[in-house]
Amino acid sequence: MTIRKATAADFEAIWPVFHKIASAGETYAYARDISKTEAFRYWMELPRKTFIAEEDDRLLGTYYIKTNQAGPGAHVCNCGYMVAADARGKGVATALCEHSKKTALELGYKAMQFNFVASTNEAAIRLWKKLGFETVGRLPRAFNHPALGYVDALVMFQWLENEGRN
Template sequence: MIIRPAVPADVPAIAAIIMPTIREGSTYSCDPGMSEDEALAMWFAPDKQVFAAQEEEKGEILGTYYLRANQGGGGGHVCNCGYMTRADAAGRGIARQMCEHSIHRARASGYRAMQFNFVVSTNERAVRLWTSLGFEIVGGLPEAFRLPSGEYVDAFVMYRKLV
């Protein structure tokens, strides 16, 4: 797996990764009805560094993530990331590799910690993965997320020091 900064030629492959996740509506707090242009503008916002996880042999992009400051000013030493993997590549360790890459990249950029602001509690694979990579649940937001079924579930704030 090669994880590298995304380039303009990656946009169609990244759109094909993020749109199904956004449309499905059970893990990201995005409007499932947002347009592809809106989704790409959100993913590639100017405050984000965007990366592509590319399979070495076939050259296919199997995942993407962004890295950005979680807050400005006095909170600018803590970063935030978002990760998405192509649906047919789930379970192959791509999200783990992207998170490990993002931790190294964040350290190299001078961040002292990483925070995930809104991890949906029913996204058990993500919670398990982030915990295995040293993140702790430092807060819970009761019934903060509405699943497509209409059920309200908790969201977690997860945090890891990088120094």
């Protein structure tokens, strides 16, 4: 598996994965009917960088990294990850997250925060905890799951620098 910076042309391979995940409405707070143009803007243009994981010219997954807040919060980044359905359970999300943590430090970030993790996304929560993230907040009934209705959303955080909380 190779992880590299995504180009605009890579969005043709990203879009089917993005569309399937967004239209399911179970893990991301994107409109379920998001257009390809809007998705391109959110995933490719607004973030600071976007990456893809591929193997044998096949997209396995993707992530973006962006500044979470401006000014005094600009040292904290935010990332979003998507893995192709046929690549799940093969370590792709782990590799993407580990890559994103290294990228975050290279870009000068000191911490990473996930703002809106659906509490029903148990596989992601387990993985984020395994990779060192803590749940630092719970937003009651903030995520409207298509099958389960209003469920909690979690805020998860990890300090990335080794020196501690300076």
